[in-house]
Amino acid sequence: MPAVALTTPLYYVNDLPHMGSAYPTIAADALARFYRMTGTPTLFVTGCDEHGQKIQQAAAKLNRTPQEHCDLMVEGFKSLWQLLDIQYDRFVRTTDARHYPIVKEFFQRVYERGDIYPGQQQGWYCVACEEFKEERELLEGNKCPIHPTVTCEWRDETNYFFRLSRYQEALEELYRQQPDFIQPQSRRNEVVAFVQQGLRDFSISRYTTWGFPVPIDESQTLYVWFDALLGYITALLEPQDAPTLANALKTWYPIHVHIIGKDILRFHAVYWPAMLMSAGLPLPRQVFGHGFLTKDGLKMGKTLGNTIDPFALVKQYGADAVRYFFLKEIEFGKDGDFSEQRFVEILNADLANSLGNLLNRSLGMVCKYCDSKVPSRGYDLSTACAQMVQQVQRSYEVLAFQEVCQAVLAVVREGNKLIDDRAPWKLYKAGAQAEVEQILYSVLEALRLVGLCLYPITPSLSSKIWRQLHLEPRFLWTEAVWGGLEPGRDLPKPQPLFERIEVKQ
């Protein structure tokens, strides 16, 4: 079975993680859990991107050294991932000692290929922004649009450039040959349009200090993106191996999918494959750009003060609730909205009322009518479940988490409907024991499969379902077939699976 490596972005550590960092990490974790469940060798990579001037500034403002600052931020990320039940295999840091050898080796390859050359970086530079401005965006008298009192100065620096222009055709060919290289479609269109208008070489070095020295010129440091993207490769190193490119590439390369935000699409869908082509390496199979989150219909931002604090959200509602909401309620790839009211409604409707209560009511009846033992087999929901399993697998493979949830909920609804239609309590009183057992078996077995299907999204909820079915919560996709519950086994007394969230007014 081919190995699968998948990545989140390597988050920039200028600040603690926000919901925008948690979102793709949740998705990546779900995907990784799905692959592991199917028995695929899986490597889930996340980490942090720690170089660059912004970090240096953020650290200075807080009276820290850049490294101290990075260390602190990284702890913040790791603790959030723990709260959210994120099971990553590798946490790569671009300040790691093992990263630079990889970067150097990669740089050398690209350099020998003739794709790195010194050139002039010219333009109007705003000292306040610390960046070059496009001539057309300047105000009267070469004033900066963001700092209207600052006159931009003409700068003419010698930087090293990457010969991106050389790869225009190859990239266009890539997008043609591999139409799903960039997902979703709308993002692909943007990238194709961007590349079509012509690619310019871009500078990959800066005169700043917080970064790796340019291997052929120690007076400059590498542009953060150059070493950040290579973090994906460093992450593939086995802990015991020496940091060489050959070691990094031997097991997990090429990467199956990069899950990223649409804001960094260009770096992953244009620069990154071009860099890899230059180094003579295979390309990732897919770059998936997810959408952005809004809160109550508004863009989130520190200035508006309407950010979602993922720490607070998880602490209040739990990891499963947060994971479920964002994967179920927002189509992966599109923008989506968070509102606390919607959040509570969805969780109550789906997890507490439909799913939780189904488990509770059916287990309750098993206690009363079947002596707390798994009843004899029934097959009422077997067809529905077979469809669900098929759909769920297809959906996970294309990162359509919303579809996964919908397929699962359809079965849950059928389970509730089956009970209402057949009314086991009446059958029991009428002495139709065999029929009662078949119905209840069908529902419990469906719930076993529901737990399995939902495991990548709500791991601890699924574990709770399985424990209430007296099963070891070890989820394997080979068990996604009807009939796994063995009649006659003892069942515990039902416990509420997911407590309703009561809104306090």
Place this chain on the structure above:
RNA sequence: GGCAGCGUAGCUCAGGUGGUUAGAGCGAAGGUCUCAUAAUCCUUAGGUCCCGAGUUCGAGUCUCGGCGCUGCUACCA
């Protein structure tokens, strides 16, 4: 400005190649059952499918023109 996409029930959205009474989930209202976490199940929502024109026997579904919204239009990540 250019390019791309979108605008369908209160909310979030489905609606290949045009064809009977436009669908789902959530929310809301009414009802039902009693196994259950006052959960479930059933029914209802009478929606200008953004507007206008056109093509057609027939358009939410194609064409054109408006209006509105979003994204991209390169070196902060």
